Amino acid sequence: MNLTLNNICKKYGSHTVLEFDEWKINSGIYWLKGGNGTGKTTLFRIISGQTPFEGTVLLNEINLKKQPTNFRSKISYAEAEPQYPLFVTGKELLNFYAAIRKASQSDIDSLTDLFEMTAYLNQKIGDYSSGMLKKLSLICVFIGDVSLYILDEPLITIDTASADKLYRLIIEKSEQGKSFLISSHQEIDAAKLKVDGVFVIENKKVMIC
Numbered sequence: 064m065n066l067t068l069n070n071i072c073k074k075y076g077s078h079t080v081l082e083f084d085e086w087k088i089n090s091g092i093y094w095l096k097g098g099n100g101t102g103k104t105t106l107f108r109i110i111s112g113q114t115p116f117e118g119t120v121l122l123n124e125i126n127l128k129k130q131p132t133n134f135r136s137k138i139s140y141a142e143a144e145p146q147y148p149l150f151v152t153g154k155e156l157l158n159f160y161a162a163i164r165k166a167s168q169s170d171i172d173s174l175t176d177l178f179e180m181t182a183y184l185n186q187k188i189g190d191y192s193s194g195m196l197k198k199l200s201l202i203c204v205f206i207g208d209v210s211l212y213i214l215d216e217p218l219i220t221i222d223t224a225s226a227d228k229l230y231r232l233i234i235e236k237s238e239q240g241k242s243f244l245i246s247s248h249q250e251i252d253a254a255k256l257k258v259d260g261v262f263v264i265e266n267k268k269v270m271i272c
């Protein structure tokens with residue numbers, strides 16, 4: 064995996080949030096640190112094709128702006144605060160993801176079992192607790208086969224046991240050659256997950272820590 068961002072500028076109105084010439088990463092697990100409002104979510108939204116920006120984003124030479132469908136099929140993005148229609152059940156949402164990403168039922172079953180969500184799949188999402196909703200979003204992000212997983216604050220609201228399961232899943236996927244970009248305010252437990260690089264956004268630029 065090779066992700067390259069060039070000549071990036073992102074503004075909300077007249078407020079410039081990101082402005083840098085180049086940022087590159089190769090395969091690995093990367094942690095994006097930083098205080099509130101530094102632009103982590105904005106960076107993730109740019110890379111996952113969720114917000115307009117000036118500049119170029121390439122994943123394995125696939126240009127986000129020129130080949131958006133191909134590009135997006137290589138990335139799976141989990142938002143910090145996932146929002147889904149409240150009137151659908153967990154199962155309906157997962158079936159939708161499975162159809163789009165051509166995943167097998169057995170893959171979904173093993174993810175729902177892992178995060179102990181199988182018993183709640185027939186409930187409407189509106190009845191889920193915030194931790195259950197977060198776990199459902201983590202299951203969604205792991206459905207299908209992509210090159211790069213982008214996890215925005217994956218540890219918020221989930222319990223320690225679920226965090227440990229998430230760490231193990233990240234390691235397993237990484238051993239299969241998948242890459243991760245993870246933002247977290249909480250320290251990532253180095254004994255449980257070894258990262259290949261730590262970055263921070265400072266003065267609108269992504270810097271290595």
Ligand SMILES: Nc1ncnc2c1ncn2[C@@H]1O[C@H](COP(=O)(O)OP(=O)(O)OP(=O)(O)O)[C@@H](O)[C@H]1O
Nearest residue numbers: 075076080097098099100101102103104105106143
């Ligand atoms: N849709 C938007 N419209 C206007 N300003 C925005 C929008 N989204 C983000 N911003 C602003 O851009 C800046 C960066 O926000 P962003 O959410 O990317 O930061 P963050 O590092 O993810 O923050 P946090 O850690 O608090 O989630 C902030 O000043 C924020 O107010």
